[in-house]
Amino acid sequence: MPSLFRLFSLLPLWLLHGVGAVLGWVVFLASGTYRRRFLANARQAGYRFADVRAAVGHAGRMVAELPRLWLRPEPPHCEMIEPERVERPWAQGRGIVFLTPHLGCFELSVQAAAHRWHAQxxxxxxxxxxxRQAWLARLMETARNRPGVQAVPTNLSGVRQMIKALRRGEAVGLLPDQVPPEGQGLWSPFFGRDAYTMTLAARLVQQTGAIVVIARCERRSWGRGYTMHFEELPLPLSDSLETAVLQLNQAMEQTIRRSPSQYLWGYARYKQPRAEQAASAASTGGQVAP
Known part of the structure; x- marks a missing residue:
């Protein structure tokens, strides 16, 4: 598998996306569980299959592009729309909480932003x-430890490092629609159905005064690269944690609706949280993201 991964990292992006699109449809047709969840999640958001069928291929593209993103030193071409929305908070000396849902090439969001701005x-x-797999752990370590990206452990120590980074006026990145372990989130509506939602993003903003910037990295057709969009929250986050979490869920919904054909509708967003590290996080009022 490591050799295959390295081989795929050398292929052009258009070919990776072509292979990925086929892979996405194979998995969709072969797995009844995945297919039912995909359709149910899209229906929950008000979409027919015809509206989001392209998302089947994009799920496969997400997998196929990983070797290119993880093993090549330079990120692929990514045009940034309205980068001033990122630069303005930094110019004010404020930290940034980048939030990216499971939409488009979310793996590239951090890479591209770090590549452009980390030196400054x-x-x-x-x-x-x-x-858990040793070979995959080694590959992921290579991907995470690149210039401009600081990877920290998923425990209280890692959360403290994120807080310190924000107070220094730096940035952190999170997937806010990822289901956290039990005791580290709140049940909050997401497309009209309660979903267990992390509180970490809201807590980081409330504790540091950082600015939320939503990053949406869309794939261009035929492997022609990516386009990154940046959005700001329409209103400041509430001091109420429950309300702030709801605000972020609503912001994620709006972002997904701008590009529903590239969202991971097959992700188990409404699953029950797993029991993990809940007691230690709750005892300090902290949050550990998965």
Whole structure:
């Protein structure tokens, strides 16, 4: 598998996306569980299959492009739309909490931002959980430890490092629609259905005064690279944690609706949280993201 991964990293992006699109449809047709979840999640958001069928291929593209993103030193071409929305908070000396849902090439969001801005504004800190398979853990370590990206462990120590980074006026990156372990989130509506939602993003903003910037990295057709869009929250986050979490869920919904054909509708967003590290996080009022 490592050799295959390295081989795929050398292929052009258009070919990787072509192979990935086929892979996406193979998995969709072969796995009844995945297919039912995909359709149910899209229906929950008000979409027919015809509206989001392209997302089947994009799920496969996400997998196929990983070797290119993880093993090549330079990120692929990514045009940034309205980068001033990122640069303005930094110019004010404020930290940034980058939020990226499971949409488009979310793996590239941190890489591209770090590649452009780390020399001027410092690294982007992310939480990192090593894979169980040794070969995959080594590959992921290579991907995470690149210039401008500071990977920290998924525990209280990692969260403290994120807080320190924000107070230094740096940035952190999170997937806010990822289901956190039990005791480290709140049940909050997401497309009209309660979903267990991390509180870490809201807590980081409330504790540091950082600015939320939503990054949406869309794939261009035929492997012609990517386009990154940046959005700001329409209103400041509430001081109420429950309300702030709801605000972020609503912001994620709006972002997904701008590009529903590239969202991972097959992700188990409404699953029950797993029991993990809940007691230690709750005892300090902290949050550990998965």
């Amino acid at each position: 504004f410092g690294p982007i800190t992310i939480l990192y959980r090593p894979a």
